[in-house]
Amino acid sequence: MLLQWKKEHKDQAIRDIQQFFYDERGEEIGEIAAENVLDFFSAQLGQHFYNQGIKDSLNVVRDRLGAVEDDLYALERK
Template sequence: MLINWKQEQKDQAIRDIQQFFYDERGEEIGIIAAENFLDFFAKQIGPHFYNQGVRDSQNVVRDRLAAVEDDLYALERK
């Protein structure tokens, strides 16, 4: 798995998945099925969210560096 879960976090995620299945589909799934579902999404879908987070972070850093460059340019003496 790509995520280093704290046990409490993983347990909560599993409970959330079980609750989702019950609320949305009226199905009760066990802990193993919920954990398999969590593992599948972490491996298959997680990288897409991670990569988008990296791209978003790059944009924030790029914008802040541009602002610093503008501030430094404003300090130059003519």
């Protein structure tokens, strides 16, 4: 697993999952079940979100480098 949860963030995510199940399905699930859901989705989907974040970051860096390049060309003396 790529993601290392801080305890307070993981605990909040577990509570959020429990609340989601209650709100959407009328089911009360325990902490272990909610943690299993979190672990499952982290393992199955985490890499996809991570990879998309890398692609998005790369696009931002490319855009910024393009802007810097434009600024440098504007400084050329003619």
